Amino acid sequence: xxxxxxxxxxxxxxxxxxxxxxxxxxxxxxxxxxxxxxxxxxxxxxxxxxxxxxxxxxxxxxxxxxxxxxxxxxxxxxxxxxxxxxxxxxxxxxxxxxxxxxxxxxxxxxxxxxxxxxxxxxxxxxxxxxxxxxxxxxxxxxxxxxxxxxxxxxxxxxxxxxxxxxxxxxxxxxxxxxxxxxxxxxxxxxxxxxxxxxxxxxxxxxxxxxxxxxxxxxxxxxxxxxxxxxxxxxxxxxxxxxxxxxxxxxxxxxxxxxxxxxxxxxxxxxxxxxxxxxxxxxxxxxxxxxxxxxxxxxxxxxxxxxxxxxxxxxxxxxxxxxxxxxxxxxxxxxxxxxxxxxxxxxxxxxxx
Numbered sequence: 001x002x003x004x005x006x007x008x009x010x011x012x013x014x015x016x017x018x019x020x021x022x023x024x025x026x027x028x029x030x031x032x033x034x035x036x037x038x039x040x041x042x043x044x045x046x047x048x049x050x051x052x053x054x055x056x057x058x059x060x061x062x063x064x065x066x067x068x069x070x071x072x073x074x075x076x077x078x079x080x081x082x083x084x085x086x087x088x089x090x091x092x093x094x095x096x097x098x099x100x101x102x103x104x105x106x107x108x109x110x111x112x113x114x115x116x117x118x119x120x121x122x123x124x125x126x127x128x129x130x131x132x133x134x135x136x137x138x139x140x141x142x143x144x145x146x147x148x149x150x151x152x153x154x155x156x157x158x159x160x161x162x163x164x165x166x167x168x169x170x171x172x173x174x175x176x177x178x179x180x181x182x183x184x185x186x187x188x189x190x191x192x193x194x195x196x197x198x199x200x201x202x203x204x205x206x207x208x209x210x211x212x213x214x215x216x217x218x219x220x221x222x223x224x225x226x227x228x229x230x231x232x233x234x235x236x237x238x239x240x241x242x243x244x245x246x247x248x249x250x251x252x253x254x255x256x257x258x259x260x261x262x263x264x265x266x267x268x269x270x271x272x273x274x275x276x277x278x279x280x281x282x283x284x285x286x287x288x289x290x291x292x293x294x295x296x297x298x299x300x301x302x303x304x305x306x307x308x309x310x311x312x313x314x315x316x317x318x319x320x321x322x323x324x325x326x327x328x329x330x331x332x333x334x335x336x337x338x339x340x341x342x343x344x345x346x347x348x349x350x351x352x
Contacts, residue, residue: 007200007201007204007205008204008207008208010204011178011204011205011207011208012208015178015208015209015212021174025170025174025212025216026215026216026219028166029162029166029216029219029220029223030219030223032162032165032166033159033162033220033223033224033227033228034227036154036155036158036159036161036162044072044122044125044126044129045071045072046071046072046073046074047072047073047074047095047096047126047129047130048074048076048093048094048095048096049067049073049074049075049076049094049095049096049097049098049130050075050076050077050078050079050084050085050088050089050094050096050097050098051064051067051075051077051078051079051097051098051100052078052079052080052081052082052084052085052097052098052099052100053078053080053099053100054080054100060100063100063134064100066133066134067098067130067133067134070133072129072130072133073096073129073130073133076088076093076094077093077094082097082099082112082114085097085099085114086114089114089115089116094116095115095116095126096113096114096115096116096126096127096130097113097114097115098111098112098113098114098130098134099111099112099113099114111134113127113130113131115127148317148318149317153228153229153230155224155228155229155230156230156313156317157313158285159220159224159228159230159316160309160312160313160316160317161283161284161285161286161309162220163217163220163221163243163308163309163312164246164279164283164285164305164308164309164312165279165280165283165285165305166216166220167213167216167217167243167246167247167250167308168246168250168253168275168279168304168305169271169275169276169279170209170212170213170216170250171209171210171213171247171250171251171253171254172250172251172253172254172257172271172275173254173267173268173271173275174209174212174254175205175206175209175250175251175254175255175258176254176255176257176258176261176267176270176271177258177264177267177268177271178205178209178258179202179205179254179255179258180258180261180262180263180264180266180267181264182205183262184263184264199344202255206251206254206255209251209254210247210251213247213250214240214243214247217240217243217247221236221239230316230317231316231317231319232316233315233316233317233318233319234314234315234316234318234319234320234321235315235321235322238315238321238322238325239312239315239316241322242308242311242312242315242322242325242328242329242332243308243312245329245332245333245336246304246308246332248336248340249304249332249335249336249339250304252336252339252340252343253274253275253304253339253343254271255340255343255344256339256342256343256346257270257271257274259343259346260346278299278300278303278305279303279305282296282299282300282303282306283300283303283305283306283309284300284306284309284310285305285309289306304332304335307327307328307331307332308328308332310325310328311325311328311329311332314328
């Protein structure tokens, strides 16, 4: 046991001495949280809005005032006809036009939205925000209640996604590169012929990254809660338990990549192809899985971060219990066991 602890201490010192690695491990979560939280955001802000109304009555004025007071919209003009509003949009002087019907106040006519659809995603966002803002005006025809994310902040979506991406990249990529680096230097053979069993050597190399993963997880949760204002409605205990399963999955995948790769460059390329692209494109981090073509939905079914991100959104944002994420936990546990069996079997085969 003392020899095992000595190996863990040795690997920990090796990681701590590498200032570039430490900068990446702890700098990347902070930078990505700030970028996704404040820069890369789908939040609606200052949409240039034109109001079209033939008459200003009390209820119409209330709706317009609510739009003007909102941080989402900036009323740039008021015109008499929809054609005038459409002309402003085509001339790039407005993004959205809201046409109030002649009988809006008497509830005999509704509201028409004319939107610049060059960016379909943002156009849909503007439409949703305008509809909600108008619908929540006093005495309106419809009363809309937004559950879990009443202000529709994109950080609610990105924080669980960043957790899934960073934990996978740190645990899998860094672990695989660490083991392959020992192979390149020729020191892995020296470690394997030591009195400690080979499997214990591998575990000793993995333990420091396990601790770092929990440190990164804690950093993301603290930044999400106190910097980006993302709530933690669910049990923090279950969040850490589910994250532990996911971290073990990532470490198993890193071990498998280290068995396949013969150089750090190859390990890096494999990690990028196997991890980075699927995580960003197919996990539901940015694009909803339900909106993807059927073939891509099938492929996304084998992407582990998809289930972790879904579980974290439910636990953190919705505040559900562990019973409501048992499907995701079961799938993650099954993938973890499968990867661990394959990676250890392949490692033992290499030793033979």
